[in-house]
Every structure is written in C-alpha cells, then in structure tokens.
Amino acid sequence: MAEKQHLLTVQDLRTYFYTRVGVVKAVDGVSFHLDAGEALGMVGESGCGKSVTCHSIVRLLPPAGSHIVGGKILFEGDDLVQKKEREMKRWRGKQIGMILQDPLVSLNPVHTIERQVGEAIRLDNRRQNKGFIRQKVIAMLERVMIPSAKLRLSQYPFQFSGGMRQRVLAAISLARQPKLIIADEPTTALDVTIQDQFLRLLKELQRQYGLALLLVTHDLGLVAETCDRVAVMYAGRIVETGSVEKVFDDPAHPYTRALMMALPELETKKKRLYQIQGEPPSLLNPPSGCSFSPRCSEVMEICRKEYPPSMPTEAGGVAACWLWANRSD
C-alpha cells in the first residue's frame, strides 16, 4: 500500500555551520511531515535549530559557512535540497511563503505598501496594467483585515503599527497563493492582544486558502491554540512529535514534560516552578548520547552513551527517548 504523499516531507535533515572554532550542528537529523490544511508547531528554545530548519527548507541559509550536509526536503515529491539556486525561485514565494519575526526589517522602509504588495502580485500577473494590480492589492489588504485599505496604499511602513505591518507581511506572502506558509516567531515583537488578533487571522486565512502552516515559536501556549500537531526541538533534533491534544495532555519526552512544568500558568500560582537543572547544551560540543541527558531527571546509563531512536508513544506520537524504546520491546 503506497503511503499518501505529504505536501512537505523532511527526512533526516542536517544543516551544519562551519565556524572558526568548529562545526556547529545546528540541525542534526530532523524529520517531519506536513499536509495541506494542517498546522504544525515547531517549538523549542533559542539555539534548538527551529529557525535554521525553516531557512534550510527555503534554502535561505547565510551564504558563508553553512551547508545542508544531508537529508531530503520533499515538497510535493520534489527534493529541494537538490535544486540549484535559480530553480528555487519556483518554490520560494510561489509555493512556499515566509513570515518572519520583525516586520520592520522585512519591509522596505522607502517603498509604499502598494508597491511592496504589488510587487508580489505582479510576479504572477506580468502583463497586467497598474489599475489591475492596484485592485488586487486592495483586495489582499482587505483580506488581512487592514481597515481603509484604499486610503493606506500610499503609506509607508513606518506609518503602520506593529500588528498592521505583520498583516502586510502576511498579505505579501499570501499574494501568490502559496501552498505552505512558514511563520518564524511571527508574533514575538507584538503585544499580546495584537498577537491574539494576528493568529486568529492567520488561522482564518489558513482555512480560506487551504494552506499548510509551519509555525515556529518558543511559546508553547501559541502552539496549543493555533496548531494541530507539534514537534518539540532540542539541540538540533526533534525529541517529540504528536497531536497537540495528546502531547500537551501527557507529554512523552522528559524535556517536554519538564518544560511544561517549568512554565508559570495563568490560571493558578504553582507552589514552586519546576526547575530544569543545567543549561541548554553547546552545539559545538554536544553531550554524548542523548543531548538532554545531562539535565534529565529520568536519565539512565544508556542515555549517556547512545542517542535514542524515535519510537512511537502510547498517545500515537513519536518520541526520541530510551524510556519509550524499552517499552515497545
């Protein structure tokens, strides 16, 4: 029985950075998949490799010193790792859109909003005249709920608030009707009430367009509210995957569990926050065996020797932990 092809399948992706002081294994064997209409949350702390994974997918890594050294990125069956740079234009923007963290940096401060959104639209409508493009820009801006869109066409990014700018970015990335949107910490710079509005909009647009959404964030709550599935990353690898309900209800991996216990909750004051001992590992000199072993409360001998394989969990997800490997025997 042939397996249904996913929209995006990442298989054993490895991206390394070559620096003056050594090799940084930013992404070291990451595998996951995403289907149309689905929202996957990639969650982890700084340095876990989630941003590098996103940049690897669209092949926008910094030119000097970083390479995808292994693995496949299959988008509708095409392996993007093998594509040459000039071929990537077919996917970037057109099939895969990106929304990044800081809209102030992503938008050109000296171009009007009309021009920036229009540029994206024009890429698919080269023969059309200005009026046609303008109508499309207005339609797009209204789609992302920017009030008085017509009047704001000639404004510049600095005249928009943070939340509005983020919506403009969403408009630009959706203008070409991609199949997948990668959003890398899209709301970190926004106030919580604006973040709430924006995410709601993103979900609505996902529903309207039938998009696949890859949401990268460090905020577990965001993932719980916005995504269907979650992949927890630590030190360059995915340590747990599963449906959001199951993983949040009963996390399988000790890191996920520890993280949830360490976070303060809005509803109640905990007696004391659970403290994960130690610090996130250095990617230059990762610990031997499981990268979480130095900090794990349930560490066993084998954890320090060998990296655990990804094993299915009771809840139907996948966890890379020796605790689960033993159980399935």
Place this chain on the structure above:
Amino acid sequence: MSETPSYRGVWPTIKRLPLLPALLLMPILLFGTLGPLFYSHDPVAMNPAHSMQPPYLFGGQASYFLGTDHLGRDVYSKIVEGARASLVVAVTGVLLAGVLGIFLGMVAGYFGGWIDEVIMRIVDIQMSIPAILLTILISAALGGGLITITICVALVFWTQYARIIRGETLSIKEREFVLLARMAGCGTGRMFVRHIMPNLVSTSTVVATLQLGRAIIIEASITFLGLGIQPPKTAWGLMMAEGRMYLSTAWWLPAFAGFAIVITVLGANMMGDWIRDRLDPKLKQL
C-alpha cells in the same frame, strides 16, 4: 590560538594573519628603530665625485645600490634615515592627537549640553581650515623641525578622534551598566576611568591604526613643501622635494622615496583594516 579545523586546511589560517601588511611595514619599523645598523653609507656624507650615480641594476655601482643624489649621498641610506623621521612624526603625532581627541570627545559625549556644543564648534572650526594652511601657519609661528611637524600632525588629526569618540561615548552612556554605576554612587572621575575609557580602547586603536597611514602622507607633504624637516636631516618627503628637479634625468632620486611612502602607507592601512575587522566591525565605514 588558531586551532585549525581539519576540514579547512592550513592556507585559510595563514590568510587570516596579517602577513602582507606586516611585511610592508617591516622596512619602516626596522629602519626607523634600528636605523644606523642598516646604513651602507653615512647618509649625510657628501661625495661629489660619486654624485648622480644610477642604481645598481641600471648601470651603477654595487655599493650604491639605489644610486646617489646630486650631492653624492647614498639614496638607500637616506631612505633608511628618513624612515626614522617619518616613523617618529607619525607615531608621536597620532598619539598626541589621540590624547587630545579622546579626552575632548569623551567629555563632550558624556556631559552633553553646552560643553558638547563648545567642543564641537571648535572641532568644526578647525576642520574647516585646510590641513596645509594649518601647517603653514604653525610652522611660521614655531619654525621648522621635527617638533613642529609633530604638532602639526597632532592638530590635524585630533578632530577625527574627537568626533568618533564622542559618538562612541554617547552610545556607551546609554548602556545599562553606566546607569547602574551611577545608581551605585559612582562619581564622574571613576566613571571615566573604570567604565568609559576601557570601553573606548578598541575604537581608539582602530582609529589610530587607520590614521597612521594618513599621518605619514601629511608628514611627507609638509616636508615636501619645505616646512618640516630641514636638511641636513632627511625625510622621505624631503627627498622627493629635492629630487623633483631631476625627475627626467635622475629619476631614482625621488622615485624610491615615493615608493617607500606608498608601501608604508599601504601596509598601515591594511593593518588598520585587519585590526578593525578583528576588534570592531561596526566601524567599516572608516
């Protein structure tokens, strides 16, 4: 340090070291400090019998490797001698400029207000006077010689220091550790010495090394105009001035001095770039 990652090889590591600039700066450093060891002849001794000899490779004698000038003095030895003057003037001049410029820039940036206004006006006024005019005025007042020319160099360059250091101080002032030091009761003097100045070191060093090249050029220009070092002492600029008349007949008189200036300034600039890239890449626009 320099552990070579195995996948990289040895060549890129060598490329990272500033070998070329160091090589270019070797002559002035060696000649300038250990001058007399390198003389082949006494640079001052005149020997009219051997005047206007071309360099060895162009038909002259081996003992006068780079030829002789119109008074029979060995060009090579004069270059060695001249290196010392250039080195002393450039380094001392830049140091003096640094002391003055850093102090005033720091005070202007830290206190702001009218102190800042006054200092910056002085900087503006001085910067609107062309360097050559400035040096002529000072030489007229103080006479020629090594000290005068050093003062000229210092006065030309302090303004650039002042501006850059003022900007650095402004940004350091905003950093939280300065506010915290004030909240611990830190007085102004202690603030400058313990907190502000140590954080200015990398910027100051970068500016100084980039200035050295320009300082040598200024010194050469001033001497060329006859305002600086006077004969019988020699300097590269002076050699070029003296040899100007013989450009078509005895080209080696000015040419080698000019060449020495070029490679030294090039070396200083490249070294300055390398130091800047290591210490403070933000200053790339310099």
Place this chain on the structure above:
Amino acid sequence: MEPLLDIQGLTKHFFIPANGFLRRGYSTLKAVDGVSFSVAKGTCFGIAGESGSGKTTINKLILLAEKPTAGKILFESKDITAFNRQEIIWYRTRVQPVFQDASSSLDPNMRIIDIVSEPLDIQQKEIPRRAILLKAQEILRLVGIGPESLRKYPHELSGGQKQRVAIARAIILDPALVILDEPVSALDVSIRAQILNLLADIQEQRHLTYLVIAHDLAMLRQITTHVAVMYLGKIMETGETEQVFDHPSHPYTKGLLQAVPRSKPGQRKERPALYGEIPDPLNPPMGCRFGPRCEHRIQGCDELDPPLMRVAEGHFVACARFPEGGTP
C-alpha cells in the same frame, strides 16, 4: 503601617516637536497620567501593560532617571522628588534596579567579582578590600555563581548566569526595594524558572520588597502578590493578584487575560479577545482611554475619564460601570 513605596498622582508628560519640516509647536505625550498605587513592605507588586502603557516610564521615574511633571513618589514616607544630592545618594542605596538585558547591565571590561563588589567599593570605602571581596563572593554564591566564575568576564557567561550576576549586584548593598524590569523575558524558557525561583528565595531570605514590571501575565501571576494593570498611562485595575486574575472587572483586564495563549488545547476562542489597536499615545481618546475598544461602552464613557473605584477589599477598577463599591 505605612507602605514602603507610595505613588500619588504621578504624571509625566513629554513634549514632542510637531511633525512637519519646520517642527513648529509641540504635542504632549502623556506617558504617565495620574498614577497612584502603594507597595507594602515584603510584598511583590507587579505592573502589567502592553506597549505604550507607561510602565517603562514609571520605572525611570522611580529610579530618578526622569523628573515627574506632577505627583509625588514617597519612599519610606519621604518625597524623593524633593531630595537633595545627599539624600539621592542615600536613596540609591535603598532602591536598586535589575534590567531586562543582562548583557547591557554588566560592564564588558570588568570581571564578575569586580562588578559585584563595585557598589561596596564606592559606598563603603572604609571597609578593607578583602572584606568587600569576601562579601561579594558570598552574595554570588547565594545567587548560584560559584568561585570558578569570579574572575571571568561577562561574555564568558550564559544569559542566565549574567542575570544572576545582575541580581547579586543589586542586592549587595542590602536595598529595601528591588525594581525588576522584565527580569526573565530575554532568557530561555527553561532558564526562567531558575531565575524566578531564585528571586522568590532571596526575597524571603533578605526581606526584600519587589516591584516587577512586565508584560508576561502568567509570570506575574506566579510571583506577584499585588498587581496593577496599565493602559495608555493610567491604571485600569489594581488589587491582589489572586483577586484581579480570578475576578477581572475591567474590560481591558478581561481582554488581556483572554488574549494570553493557554497551554490547554481545545480552548480555541471564536473571536479575538480585543479588537482594534492601541491608540496613538499622542492622541489618546477622549474620556475613558479604553473606550473605543470597549464592548461595554455606555453613555458618558467618551466624556468622563473614570477614576479608580473600589469594587472589593483592596480591589480597584477605573471603569464607569463600577460606581464606588458596587457591581454593574
């Protein structure tokens, strides 16, 4: 018993030159507009707010980095805005800040032991250097920095360690009040718990009082005893943390709490918690500042700026729907 810190009608207006090439005339930015609250000794008072709320300005005012336009700041019943130089020096030993960015708070050219001992060096010159260093070492041990790190420079430490050093430096003079501005938001999520627990421990051990300024509501719930919610320069609601979080009365507080993402899936709300944007602080709405975004607007909301009214013991709300001591 009198409160440690008593803010009365604190106001700070900034005068911004108008737009346009010639910049004629000024607009008034009312960053803080008539704020009053008090902090009792031994408590942890939180100020919550989004951008433009004025919470950062309040921090600067209390630290005397800015002068208020109007109002009083009473510390141990003394008005700090009227202090002379001597008194300011005294005040600065009693109130110490901890900032968000630990990297910026530590002088990159000083060793850890020197950074932490500097306040003692300056304030207590008569104590021999050895004793000062010993005390610094002890405080560092208290915050979890061991002797092997004493001679290191800040860039050799991790983010969490740097923040610990910043905390050590803040408490070495034995202050009465520590003001924390976003103390953990720049840190990795798994490190935050360590720092928050540390702060709770030292508060108890050293009988400190905290004023915490942050936007992370879950964090505030965890560590504060009292909280004030600010919007566009005014306090909308204030009271004991439990009270305000469990029974939010002001529509803004309710919206804010609703907007925070929860870690319990399946609670996807249908509509956004709050519509609209935070208005331009240079042009705040007439009457109640929250009016334009409020679902419960009534007659008079756009005319009258409601003062804080009591709704329960120790619980105050600035909303026209809550006359004194009543429920709507």
